[in-house]
Amino acid sequence: MTSIILIADDDPVQRRLLEAMVKRFGYEPETAESGEQALARLTRPGAAPVALLILDLVMPDLDGMGVLTRMRDAKIGTPVIVQTAHGSIEAVISAMRAGAHDFVVKPVGAERLQISIKNALSADALAGEIRRISRRAQGHLTFKDLVSRSGDMARVIRLGERAAHSNIPVLIEGESGVGKELVARAIQGGSDRKGKPFVTVNCGALPANLVESILFGHEKGAFTGATEKHTGKFLEANGGTLFLDEIGELPLDVQVKLLRALQEGEIDPVGAKRSLRVDIRLISATNQNLIELVKRGQFREDLFYRLNVFPISIPPLRVRREDIADLARRFVARFAAEEGRNIRGVTAEALSLLTSYDWPGNVRQLENTVFRAVVLADGDELTVAEFPQIAAHVDGYDVRVPPVPAFAPAFDAPREREIVRVEIKDPNVLPLLALNGEMRKLEDLEKEAIRFALTHYRGQMSEIARRLGIGRSTLYRKMKEYGLEEDGAETAASGSLVA
DSSP, rough: OEEEEEEESOOOOHHHHHHHHHHHHOOOEEEESSSHHHHHHTTTOOEEEEEEEEEESSSSSSSSSHHHHHHHTTHHHHHHHHESSSOOOHHHHHHHHOSSSSEEEESOOHHHHHHHHHHHHHHHHHHHHHHHHHHHHHTTOOOOOOOOOHHHHHHHHHHHHHHHHHHOOOOEEOOTTOHHHHHHHHHTTTTTTTTTTTEEEGGGGGTTTTTTHHHHBBOTSSSSOOOOOOOHHHTTTTTTTEEEEGGGSSHHHHHHHHHHHHHEEOOOOOOOOOEEEEOOEEEEEEESSSHHHHHHTOOOOOHHHHHHHHHEEEEOGGGGGHHHHHHHHHHHHHHHHHHTTOOOOOOOHHHHHHHHHHHTHHHHHHHHHHHHHHHHOOSSEEEEOOOOHOOOOOOOOOOOOOOOOOOOOOOOOOOOOOOOOOOOOOOOOOOOOOSSOOOOOOHHHHHHHHHHHHHHTBBBHHHHHHHHHHEEEEEHHHHHHHOHHHHHHHHHHHOOOBO
16 A cells, blocks of 8 residues: 555645646545645544645645644644745745645646655654654553554554553464564553563573573572573563563473463572562463464463463564555665665555565565665665565566576575666766765766767867856866866867867
8 A cells, every 4th residue: 555645735726736746656645625624634533644744835714834733733743745836935934843844836846746755754754763763772662653554453553552551461473573572562662561671582592401590590509500690581571571472482391380470470490499579561472373282282271371361463464565665664764774875765666566575574574675675775766676586476577587607506596586677878967976876076077078078069169168168278278187188189080170
């Protein structure tokens, strides 16, 4: 599902023009005839979120400034591009102070509007990622930070918000990479334990002989190699939340002690002479069918019913394709900032490709795929060419495998498929960026411009000087300075050099 852009303008002609441009850019336009209608759409319960608002400043009844003021009072964070017919400095300054991201002057050109939209969406995605990372680090991440367009995820969020208001044990089910830990953190952030310790344990990665010690702790000298006392994960999480990921991987003997800890609120560290009281909120997660494990005798039935009090099932990404575009934009914004790349977003064609793929690795796979694309990108947008591995698995995208060199050994690793991309470059266009992505020096550009003029005007110095807007003496001086006398002589030999 593409991003929704809301257009608020009382002029029907302007609305139609902007609607056509927004649709051509690959977004989904919606229109409002007044400021009140725009606010009603932004605050409509259950409606798909609006990614951007294009707002006319001059409207009857509630004007653009009034809309911005009420959005600020209601803490509506949707980015806004204001448009004005006059472009007065005072109006623009007031709008920017009121929270607008950018402004355009009517009638706005398609290229100017597209750049403004991309910049606004990119800045909003980056700000959202920074906010989420900060709140997650502080233990204040809530379900309001988990924006989703999917009805299935909306149900997950509703259940999570209810679970957050109690101390009930929660079992989060879902495939690997769907974001089970993120939901667990949101449950903690929405509870009275927010800001308290959030301790994560991947039960599938624990060494079999150290599981009990890692979870419950041990005393010094309790076993060979125990040279000092260890508190254990339960005590680390005391007063906060303990998140046990891949709970189905726990050995049966440890499951017994976990059941006692949950029932009694006490743990027995290895080698300790007495039990210790702990106060934790337990959230467990699994990508397995625990009922099947119970039937096979690999998971205790009494522990299962103790954990499965409030189950929450997170759907895989292929079921909630509406979220793929928004997730991709967020990842692009974050990785572009981390890697110092000037990437504004993802093209509509690339988003269509990403949305068509099934993502067996779910959100984690999408995140890593976007990271790779950001690192390899050549331009300021991610295109289909940056996702060759995904395109190879989606019908309708032209891919090829580079030919194998004659000297390549048969046991080489499988080579990556590439998108067939034919790029036609105008030889008359002067590139502003060097191969390293940095701006070229002004003297290099000037030298190349003079060399091109010598060829284009076949050495006619008076014409070259006039077209370049400089005097003939200045032209001769610069040719000498840049070592272009030979170029001029060669051109004179092939054409007619005018002294």
